[in-house]
Amino acid sequence: MHQHAYEGQCAAEETRRASAMPTVKYPKLTLLALALGTFAIGTGEFGSNGIIQLFASDLDVSIPVATYAITAYAFGVVIGSPAIILVAARANRRTLLIGLIALFLVGNGLSALAPNIELLVVCRFIAGSVQGAFFGAGAVVAAYVYGPGKGGKAFATVMGGLTVATIAGSPLGTFIGQSAGWRVMYWTVVAVGLLAGAALVAWLPRTDELRGNSIANELRALRRGNVWLMVAVAALGISSIFAVYTFIGPFVTDAARRDASVIPLALAVFGLGMAVGNQLGGRVADRQANRGLTWGYGGVLILLVLIGVAGGDLAILLPCLFGVGATMMFAIPTIQVRLTGFAPDAPTLMGALNLAALNLANSLGAIGGAVTLDAGWGTLSTVWAGFVLTAAGLILYIVTIARRRPSPVPPVLEGNAAEPHPRQLIRSTPA
Template sequence: MQLKKSLLALLFGGLGIGITEFVMMGLLEEIALDLAIDIPTAGHLIAAYAVGVVIGAPLLVVIAGKYPPKRILIGLMLLFTIFNAFTAFAPSYGSLLISRVLAGLPHGAFFGVGSVVASRLARPGKEAQAISIMFAGLTIANLIGVPLGTYIGHHFMWRYSFAIVVLVGIITLLALKFWMPDMPAKQAASVKTQLRFFKRRDAWLIVGMIAIGTGGLFSWYSYISPLMTKVAGFSEASMTYILMLAGLGMFFGNLLGGRLADLVSPAKASIMLLIAMVVALIIQHYVAIYPVPTLVMTFILGGTSFALGAPIQMLMINTAKGSEMLAASVSQASFNIGNALGAFLGGLPIAMGYGYASPEWVGAAMAGGGALFALAFILYQKRNTRLAVEPHATEATAPPFEQQVTDIMAAAEEPEPVC
């Protein structure tokens, strides 16, 4: 599909968000040394960002839902840029921790609003591909931005890495200002109407699918460094290139996921990709000691995991009519819950002494759980469709109970014939 400037503005936003989310994983040692803390304590900065995403995603969308999308996106990116500037200049661990929570607040809301905007800008039948353009920013971040930010942090100062994030935020603000068309507000102004989304059973099935299923990605990706250096035998200096390989897989997988969702439906695409992730994680476990097959599976796993982005967003948007922006932002919050769960559960078998390839079994189990949630969602939708159709099929033979009562009352009121 032709790349519109408006979608390019959303891509820039995804790029900045992707860098600030993932670059922290490669800078923990430098931050710990600079602030005189240990690495596990520095690791709390990753969790702090995820907490900000989970809190801010639904909250900011509900608050800003009545405003036009362009205004919301500019406001969210302005907050994102300011809070990342706080991160770059934070003088202490406490202030840095707070800045990471604040920086995470606009993350899910931006992707939620941006997903709806991208689908409205797309031609009919190309909605998921348009959303994948926005998520391409995340993949480019993992391909170029995160390795570059990690290199700068290693060789110069970690604060410069977040200065780059601020620069990308400013570029995004300008792109949104000049390239994003004015669109009328479509989100329901009533908070009560928006929150009805959480009463839907199918919405919670999608949340479960994302939070559990995408945990499979983070069970693997959180421990990719020791897997490659201690099991596959690569040097630590080669990790930058290995991460770029994973990012390249994410880039192509993201585009493939958008096309697949438009081709077969978001729900079917999601379950297919989750099953593919299960298979890929199991294969990675068994080939981890072989360098070349491990590199091949790194590319495949990156592609499979990020191919889920566009189908999941479309699934949420299609399910939550009237609360599309809230639903799409909730999917981002769920993704970060998967981030936390995958990293935590994936670390348990390592702590128990099963080795650095053991998280792949945890990831496969989580991806399989996500596939079961996706299957439950499909069956639930089919059941609702069948129940909606069946009453019409019997109208000719048996009128509804309310109609029968009305006919009886009407007959009773008719005057008796005069003999």
């Protein structure tokens, strides 16, 4: 009798859990639509780096002036995305994502038409303002599809499109720009964006469970010290990925003394590492509070030393490039889970801040590498700048955040308590 009672209780519990899970008509297609959106965004971002010489020549400006367009995109992510999240705080995440992809089309379409560098800078800022907001809102929708406790996996899914962009989208965009002109590259990005927009309209679930938040809640999250500590940890730690990625070309041609034709291979190897690390990191982030970050940062420190000491050998450089991409991306889902654990009532804004931190890391890594090169320390010296920055991020995390517990998940504000609101779906695993 006791056995039957126990089995009945188990069955009841399974029924309760099943009823609490969201019902999505096309879950795999929903996730595909989100990844396609981030693929389009990533192709536009990384593809711009590959055509900078082309639009500099066409618009009759120097390379340093042309880099203002790249910098403007980063400012769009850092400043524009959080601003959009605050303005559209109450919007349904489905509506927000569709609106963001429309703004993405405007930014890239106008980029293709820009008659001078000044307007191109403005257009790249508009395009960049979409990125962080899209990743944040996309992570909320992905978490809704996966169900409770899968915030890391959800963010990794959304990031998956970006990692594919580094492997295929960026090289293809650069090739199109070189073959048909830089404006055609941006029109190609628009075409991919249109496809992503159609997929979002067709496959994103229509439900009030994806409703937005109040501006007051979003702003309240910005007053939490742990949030800003995590942003600092991300900006410092992830910078080493850019202290390497930015200088892969010189690593191959100057340090390893190989032909420039090897550079695309090195970039692809790095991108493959990012894709692998992203998927593994998403799984670890949902199970361990700290391991994804501490293992990721610790692993990349070892690899940076190997590159700095023996990176002149291509047989060592290529595996290390794969490893740097993998270990850094292994840490990023944990950063997202910890951020949203400290502000569970503002997951979309936390996603935007995570992307903002990554763009700050881009600047820090590139600047740090430039400093070591200007000092005359050699081509591979950029990795030591990355080593110092990542070590600082790891130490800051261990000393200030690693043992802190996330904020308690707020109660359901509306609806049936058995059905979790999306704000509950991206949460940190307790320390």
